[in-house]
Amino acid sequence: MQLELLGFTVRDVRFGARTDLAGGVLTVDKDALASHLLEDPDLAEVRLAIARPGDSTRIIHILDAVEPRLKVKGGGDFPGFLSTPTPVGAGVTHRLEGVTVLVTGTLSGAADSQGLKESIVDMSGPAARYNPVSGNVNLVIEVAARPGASPVESAAASRKAALKAAVYLASPTRGLTPDRRESLALPPVDGALPRIGYVMPAMSEGELHTTFFYGRSVQSLPALVHPNEILDGALVSADYWIACHRSPTYLYQNEPVIRSLIARHGRDLEFAGVLLCRCLITSQDEKMRQASQTAKVARMLGIRGAVVTMSNGGHAYLDQMLICRELEQAGVATVLGVDEYSDADGSDFPLVTTVPEATAVVSMGNQEQIVDCPAVDTVLGGTAFLAGNSYEKAFGQAPGSALSVALRQIYCSTNQLGWSTLRGRAY
Amino acid sequence: MSTFRIVHYLNQFFGGLGGEEKADAAPTLRAGPIGPGVLLHDLCRGQAEVAATVTCGDNRMAEHPAETLRAVLDLVREAKPDLLVAGPAFGSGRYGLACAAVCSAARQELGVPAVTAMSPDNPGAESRGAHVIVAISGPTASTMKADLERLARLAVKIGRREPLGAADDEGYLPSGRRVNEFGTKTGAERMVEMLLRKVRGEPFASEVVVPAFEPVPPAPPVRDLSTATLAVVTTSGLVGAGNPGGVESWRATKWEKYDISGLSELSPDAFTCVHGGYDTRHIRANPNRAVPLDALRASEREGRIGRLHDVLYTTVGNVMPVLRASQFGREIAAELRSAGVEAAIFTAT
Amino acid sequence: MAKEIERVGIPVAFCTAIPAVPLSVGVSRIFQGKAVTCLLGDASLPAEAERSLRARLTAGALATLTREVNEPTLFRAD
Numbered sequence: 001m002q003l004e005l006l007g008f009t010v011r012d013v014r015f016g017a018r019t020d021l022a023g024g025v026l027t028v029d030k031d032a033l034a035s036h037l038l039e040d041p042d043l044a045e046v047r048l049a050i051a052r053p054g055d056s057t058r059i060i061h062i063l064d065a066v067e068p069r070l071k072v073k074g075g076g077d078f079p080g081f082l083s084t085p086t087p088v089g090a091g092v093t094h095r096l097e098g099v100t101v102l103v104t105g106t107l108s109g110a111a112d113s114q115g116l117k118e119s120i121v122d123m124s125g126p127a128a129r130y131n132p133v134s135g136n137v138n139l140v141i142e143v144a145a146r147p148g149a150s151p152v153e154s155a156a157a158s159r160k161a162a163l164k165a166a167v168y169l170a171s172p173t174r175g176l177t178p179d180r181r182e183s184l185a186l187p188p189v190d191g192a193l194p195r196i197g198y199v200m201p202a203m204s205e206g207e208l209h210t211t212f213f214y215g216r217s218v219q220s221l222p223a224l225v226h227p228n229e230i231l232d233g234a235l236v237s238a239d240y241w242i243a244c245h246r247s248p249t250y251l252y253q254n255e256p257v258i259r260s261l262i263a264r265h266g267r268d269l270e271f272a273g274v275l276l277c278r279c280l281i282t283s284q285d286e287k288m289r290q291a292s293q294t295a296k297v298a299r300m301l302g303i304r305g306a307v308v309t310m311s312n313g314g315h316a317y318l319d320q321m322l323i324c325r326e327l328e329q330a331g332v333a334t335v336l337g338v339d340e341y342s343d344a345d346g347s348d349f350p351l352v353t354t355v356p357e358a359t360a361v362v363s364m365g366n367q368e369q370i371v372d373c374p375a376v377d378t379v380l381g382g383t384a385f386l387a388g389n390s391y392e393k394a395f396g397q398a399p400g401s402a403l404s405v406a407l408r409q410i411y412c413s414t415n416q417l418g419w420s421t422l423r424g425r426a427y
Numbered sequence: 428m429s430t431f432r433i434v435h436y437l438n439q440f441f442g443g444l445g446g447e448e449k450a451d452a453a454p455t456l457r458a459g460p461i462g463p464g465v466l467l468h469d470l471c472r473g474q475a476e477v478a479a480t481v482t483c484g485d486n487r488m489a490e491h492p493a494e495t496l497r498a499v500l501d502l503v504r505e506a507k508p509d510l511l512v513a514g515p516a517f518g519s520g521r522y523g524l525a526c527a528a529v530c531s532a533a534r535q536e537l538g539v540p541a542v543t544a545m546s547p548d549n550p551g552a553e554s555r556g557a558h559v560i561v562a563i564s565g566p567t568a569s570t571m572k573a574d575l576e577r578l579a580r581l582a583v584k585i586g587r588r589e590p591l592g593a594a595d596d597e598g599y600l601p602s603g604r605r606v607n608e609f610g611t612k613t614g615a616e617r618m619v620e621m622l623l624r625k626v627r628g629e630p631f632a633s634e635v636v637v638p639a640f641e642p643v644p645p646a647p648p649v650r651d652l653s654t655a656t657l658a659v660v661t662t663s664g665l666v667g668a669g670n671p672g673g674v675e676s677w678r679a680t681k682w683e684k685y686d687i688s689g690l691s692e693l694s695p696d697a698f699t700c701v702h703g704g705y706d707t708r709h710i711r712a713n714p715n716r717a718v719p720l721d722a723l724r725a726s727e728r729e730g731r732i733g734r735l736h737d738v739l740y741t742t743v744g745n746v747m748p749v750l751r752a753s754q755f756g757r758e759i760a761a762e763l764r765s766a767g768v769e770a771a772i773f774t775a776t
Numbered sequence: 777m778a779k780e781i782e783r784v785g786i787p788v789a790f791c792t793a794i795p796a797v798p799l800s801v802g803v804s805r806i807f808q809g810k811a812v813t814c815l816l817g818d819a820s821l822p823a824e825a826e827r828s829l830r831a832r833l834t835a836g837a838l839a840t841l842t843r844e845v846n847e848p849t850l851f852r853a854d
Contacts (some may be wrong), residue, residue: 130755257618281596284796305622315797321800343750347603355799359625363634366607406606420613427604626796645845645846646782648841648843652838709817717816719816719830724836761784763784764843773778774809775792776813
């Protein structure tokens with residue numbers, strides 16, 4: 001499986017009369033894009049805005065981030081949503097580098113465990129470096145679903161809008177010469193290199209909070225996935241829980257562990273593939289079955305070592321730890337990616353649960369560290385913080401005011417896929 | 428800042444008094460550096476001086492800890508330290524425990540900052556008090572020079588009140604505090620690099636060290652349930668309707684008590700569930716699914732249990748910090764004890 | 777929390793849908809509940825059937841309190 005990923009650098013995005021890409025400037029016909037998105041009868045309203053690096057802008061209620069992509073050859077765009085669920089990861093794909101679509105909204109009717117947590121991106125100031133999109137030009141799409149839509153229907157409408165917008169923005173690249181070409185494949189390598197796998201439990205808690213693989217929620221039996229599939233749009237995020245943990249579609253399209261393993265394939269290791277499974281399984285038996293099946297498949301694939309990430313928090317740690325234990329007991333070396341619950345002063349034990357086999361752990365940082373966000377001129381995405389976060393005292397304030405909040409509220413800040421250089425260290 | 432004064436604590440051997448035969452030696456104070464203190468003094472390069480040395484036999488400290496520590500502390504105070512340095516104790520258990528005890532006492536009772544050095548598996552490393560920095564040393568004096576260099580560097584920083592960097596960078600044992608930092612490599616790169624080292628059998632340093640949990644011996648069983656008083660404790664997030672106490676849906680900061688005397692079951696009109704970590708619809712529809720009061724009352728009526736305690740203890744267990752959970756547990760345990768409760772049903776989700 | 781109650785000598789029947797957590801932490805008497813979202817019940821059953829299921833689960837949990845254990849032990853309803 002070979003993927004030609006052709007990159008088009010975008011330095012700025014502007015609204016204009018006609019959508020096109022010239023000289024690194026993406027011009028977007030705002031009305032045309034809005035009416036394209038509003039063809040979906042489940043959407044009542046969309047508002048478009050642009051947020052640039054360094055702007056005094058705060059974006060709230062973020063539901064997902066997507067990199068603009070256009071599948072040119074060998075499959076369709078975002079299979080399972082905008083095209084049939086046939087495999088991607090081969091052929092030719094165009095990407096806009098330096099742009100993200102940020103879709104925001106409140107998911108009407110969402111409450112309790114089917115709720116939505118606040119998530120914040122600051123485009124400048126000390127909090128900006130904690131999120132993965134403040135260095136990009138962001139097209140912010142605030143959506144409102146039709147009245148009466150359930151939270152699940154609202155989320156689906158927002159997702160479709162984000163994916164359609166991503167394809168719309170990348171469409172002007174058709175026929176243009178790319179700035180960068182990458183050829184992604186896993187050719188045969190020297191047999192002496194260690195075979196390494198990537199065990200990727202993606203979050204799925206129910207109908208609302210989940211991760212889609214070709215349009216269906218990820219399952220608790222490990223699926224062997226070619227890394228190119230994930231980089232090419234096979235995984236789409238629907239995680240509206242704790243902001244710091246979120247793995248948006250953007251981070252799947254640029255999955256950092258996969259990128260790191262592909263870069264070393266043939267040099268330091270042989271990348272055997274991704275074992276995609278599930279986090280936040282609610283039944284004990286199913287948790288155990290997934291862990292033991294993952295270890296079995298890893299053994300059958302001849303894997304000697306595996307990176308094991310996770311998504312979300314709470315008992316998702318247990319899914320990861322059980323996988324770690326089963327893999328280690330099957331003779332497969334593991335490294336775990338976690339984030340920490342070490343309390344605001346860093347004094348508490350960082351992890352929710354552990355197993356003695358977890359001897360190699362990489363920390364993406366303590367989500368409870370307080371970060372200061374200065375007042376901003378512009379707030380996009382909504383007009384008030386979500387009421388469901390009442391435990392966060394700062395959220396009683398106007399969203400544009402100066403805030404002191406835990407990293408927990410900052411989009412993807414301690415995400416366990418490891419996109420950032422943030423780390424928790426022992427002092 | 429001018430030169431600051433170090434008082435150095437040594438055992439009988441490194442203090443030049445003698446070997447095991449002098450292990451009972453009483454605490455003594457001498458001016459200037461002795462033994463390893465001479466090199467320590469030089470390594471401080473004029474930023475600090477080893478002004479005095481307190482020496483004491485290891486056995487004396489081990490066998491008469493309270494009075495010996497008192498005597499050592501008096502001598503330390505007399506020498507007017509800005510900083511106390513103890514050891515290095517290397518792998519020696521008695522010496523390590525003495526260094527840790529002297530440092531903790533200097534910190535707590537004299538308000539003097541303190542630093543020691545020993546190998547990580549020295550029992551003294553476990554027993555050190557809060558705010559005592561333990562530099563890592565080798566297990567024997569064969570690494571004396573490198574160990575003293577590390578100790579001197581830390582001593583100068585601590586004496587000058589400069590903030591210390593991360594434990595790995597500075598070469599001290601982690602104090603339990605976690606600090607976020609930006610580095611040069613992404614988490615993904617660090618994971619892959621650590622994995623390659625692990626697979627190749629090369630040394631690697633985990634960024635979080637997983638401890639063994641302290642075991643609690645199982646409580647003895649109840650001999651006769653039919654006469655016993657039972658209490659119910661739950662972390663399922665069950666609270667009174669409207670959540671009058673404002674228990675948080677995760678990382679709860681409080682636990683609550685509800686009087687359940689006279690209730691034959693938990694009605695959805697009187698109780699709800701505010702746990703933020705799972706779909707609570709089934710529990711809100713019938714709270715007995717989280718706290719089986721209906722079934723427990725039946726057991727009480729049928730005489731299978733003695734009686735049910737009048738108070739229900741409840742909180743939200745959703746990602747509660749470990750230390751807070753222990754504290755809540757201790758508080759509730761104390762109430763149960765004083766109420767004469769003999770056994771508990773604990774429902775968690 | 778449960779360990780602190782045991783520490784003062786009061787035996788605890790720890791009912792949970794996910795025993796791996798208390799097993800790893802070292803809780804002594806662990807009783808397997810039904811599901812995270814419905815610990816001691818089953819919302820798909822008719823009311824009477826669910827009530828008798830809960831009676832059975834509760835009796836199972838109570839029974840663990842009379843059992844001698846030396847290490848974290850998982851019990852299930854008979």
